[in-house]
Amino acid sequence: DSDIRTQIFWSCSKHSKMLNILPTWIDCIVLMIVFSWLKLLQQRKSPNYPPGPKGYPLIGNMLEMMVSEMWEVARKWRSSYGEFIYLKSLNQTVFVINSYEIAVELLEKRSLNYSDRPSTITLSELQQWDWAFTMKPYGEEWRRLRAPLQKFFDPANLAQLDNVLEYEAEKLLHNLIRSPGDYEMHVRTAVASFIMTTIYGHEVTTSDDPSVNLAKEGVEQVSLALRPGEYLVDILPWLKYVPKWFPGAGFQVIAERAAKLSHDTRRLPFIEARDKIISGKSTSSSLTEQEIERCQKVGGLLSEEDEDRISSMSGVGYLAGGDTSFAAIMSLLLAMIAFPEVQKRAQAEIDEVVGTDRLPKLSDRMQLPYCMAMCKEVNRWNPVIPFGLAHLSKRDDTYNGYFIPAKSIMLPNQWAMLHDPEEYPEPSIFRPERFLPGIGERVQRDPAKVAFGFGRRICPGRFMAENTVFIMAVQILAVFDICKALNDKGEVIEPEVKFTHDGVARYPLPFECAIKPRSREAIELLREE
Numbered sequence: 001d002s003d004i005r006t007q008i009f010w011s012c013s014k015h016s017k018m019l020n021i022l023p024t025w026i027d028c029i030v031l032m033i034v035f036s037w038l039k040l041l042q043q044r045k046s047p048n049y050p051p052g053p054k055g056y057p058l059i060g061n062m063l064e065m066m067v068s069e070m071w072e073v074a075r076k077w078r079s080s081y082g083e084f085i086y087l088k089s090l091n092q093t094v095f096v097i098n099s100y101e102i103a104v105e106l107l108e109k110r111s112l113n114y115s116d117r118p119s120t121i122t123l124s125e126l127q128q129w130d131w132a133f134t135m136k137p138y139g140e141e142w143r144r145l146r147a148p149l150q151k152f153f154d155p156a157n158l159a160q161l162d163n164v165l166e167y168e169a170e171k172l173l174h175n176l177i178r179s180p181g182d183y184e185m186h187v188r189t190a191v192a193s194f195i196m197t198t199i200y201g202h203e204v205t206t207s208d209d210p211s212v213n214l215a216k217e218g219v220e221q222v223s224l225a226l227r228p229g230e231y232l233v234d235i236l237p238w239l240k241y242v243p244k245w246f247p248g249a250g251f252q253v254i255a256e257r258a259a260k261l262s263h264d265t266r267r268l269p270f271i272e273a274r275d276k277i278i279s280g281k282s283t284s285s286s287l288t289e290q291e292i293e294r295c296q297k298v299g300g301l302l303s304e305e306d307e308d309r310i311s312s313m314s315g316v317g318y319l320a321g322g323d324t325s326f327a328a329i330m331s332l333l334l335a336m337i338a339f340p341e342v343q344k345r346a347q348a349e350i351d352e353v354v355g356t357d358r359l360p361k362l363s364d365r366m367q368l369p370y371c372m373a374m375c376k377e378v379n380r381w382n383p384v385i386p387f388g389l390a391h392l393s394k395r396d397d398t399y400n401g402y403f404i405p406a407k408s409i410m411l412p413n414q415w416a417m418l419h420d421p422e423e424y425p426e427p428s429i430f431r432p433e434r435f436l437p438g439i440g441e442r443v444q445r446d447p448a449k450v451a452f453g454f455g456r457r458i459c460p461g462r463f464m465a466e467n468t469v470f471i472m473a474v475q476i477l478a479v480f481d482i483c484k485a486l487n488d489k490g491e492v493i494e495p496e497v498k499f500t501h502d503g504v505a506r507y508p509l510p511f512e513c514a515i516k517p518r519s520r521e522a523i524e525l526l527r528e529e
């Protein structure tokens with residue numbers, strides 16, 4: 001074709017000067033078409049992704065994603081790459097969202113596209129946590145499992161749990177009087193007991209109750225398995241076929257133990273509750289009981305399918321609810337010794353509003369604005385899940401001209417959003433006053449809008465978690481002073497404000513503190529056990 005075209009041009013150009021320019025025009029058009037086509041090809045090869053660290057050939061940013069405190073590293077990337085950052089780990093595209101506005105735009109306003117969850121071979125196939133709806137893709141099954149839990153912990157239903165929560169808080173106070181040095185264990189037991197009572201109707205009376213450790217170990221396993229690069233099998237899937245006796249296949253041994261843990265977490269508390277309910281020995285109105293009764297009303301006997309569904313739904317609440325609230329209360333205790341003036345102001349408010357002849361209750365909340373602000377500040381100062389729980393995109397999308405392919409991992413950097421000095425000046429300072437602005441001052445965003453996640457996947461236990469932290473905080477402060485501990489020489493031990501830096505949840509590292517009754521009258525506030 002091009003030969004013929006060239007011949008025509010040559011012959012034409014012999015006859016007309018005018019026609020001499022023809023080849024130039026046509027060539028220009030051809031060149032333009034070729035260029036546009038090449039550009040399109042190039043765009044297809046490398047779409048317009050947002051900026052991000054360069055990474056290495058083949059592995060991309062895999063190494064950068066395996067660092068400790070990834071949320072802080074990603075927060076610092078803000079100055080080089082901005083709020084929306086592109087990473088690639090092998091062939092997986094990952095987007096870090098450093099700003100609240102982008103998280104709302106993508107994960108909430110476009111939540112139909114961003115409500116799936118990524119999973120790994122270790123988590124779903126080897127350790128068999130795939131029964132947990134936290135890991136299920138957005139869809140009918142996820143909705144069916146989440147709906148009863150969400151309804152049970154909805155604010156409209158929550159008041160009926162106030163008594164249980166106040167009872168557990170008071171039990172905690174008794175334990176703190178008995179052995180204040182074991183405060184960490186007492187807080188863990190109190191939170192576990194509340195969760196176990198509301199979900200299964202099982203009250204925890206001692207810290208060696210198996211249900212306390214079962215959930216803790218479960219969360220530790222899941223947390224480890226979610227850490228990028230922890231298990232090579234998630235990078236080289238064929239490794240899953242390697243038998244556990246093969247040298248170097250330690251991950252299979254861990255997986256076997258974790259699979260048992262996963263099975264026990266889901267089944268053991270459920271079976272105990274089910275048997276008690278069916279034999280008529282249950283006296284509670286737990287979530288599990290309500291669901292079993294609902295099935296019995298409809299179909300008489302509890303089918304295997306019903307059991308699977310209820311045990312999955314309850315098991316998720318049990319796993320997700322305990323450690324998170326525990327971490328928040330431990331952060332509050334640490335803040336009380338690191339920022340003693342906050343403690344003084346909260347105690348003054350409790351004394352003034354509640355008085356000194358009864359313990360504070362959940363119904364006092366609206367009259368205790370400083371204490372409420374203090375609990376908000378806990379969610380901000382140490383967001384328990386700093387890098388959020390990853391969402392996964394379903395279809396291709398664009399944001400601000402940037403391309404987001406289907407099946408991209410979206411990481412809402414909740415830490416960066418809650419430690420943004422533009423929104424929260426001096427973010428490392430624990431300052432409840434930020435949420436009680438004076439006249440003409442700006443109200444800073446409620447951290448709950450970030451700390452509990454986004455969109456359709458938002459934490460269904462958030463209202464209960466807020467109530468748990470509030471009641472345990474105000475009851476402890478009504479009765480005790482949280483003081484800096486003294487060493488053997490009687491010198492004050494300055495608290496180290498340090499937190500764990502790996503895993504999904506962020507806990508304060510063990511710290512020394514002295515928990516002392518404020519007065520004899522304060523102790524007398526406690527009812528006889």
Ligand code: HEM
Nearest residue numbers: 134320321324325328384385389452453454457459461465
């Ligand atoms: C201070 C305490 C807590 C914090 C900071 C917290 C935070 C979170 C966050 C950030 C998510 C991920 C949301 C997202 O994907 O965008 C989440 C999910 C979840 N939380 Fe919580 N949570 C807390 C307490 C609880 C409690 C007490 C329960 C249950 C009773 C609970 C049950 C869940 C469940 C089931 C999910 C998974 C939701 C889904 O995938 O659909 N959480 N939580």
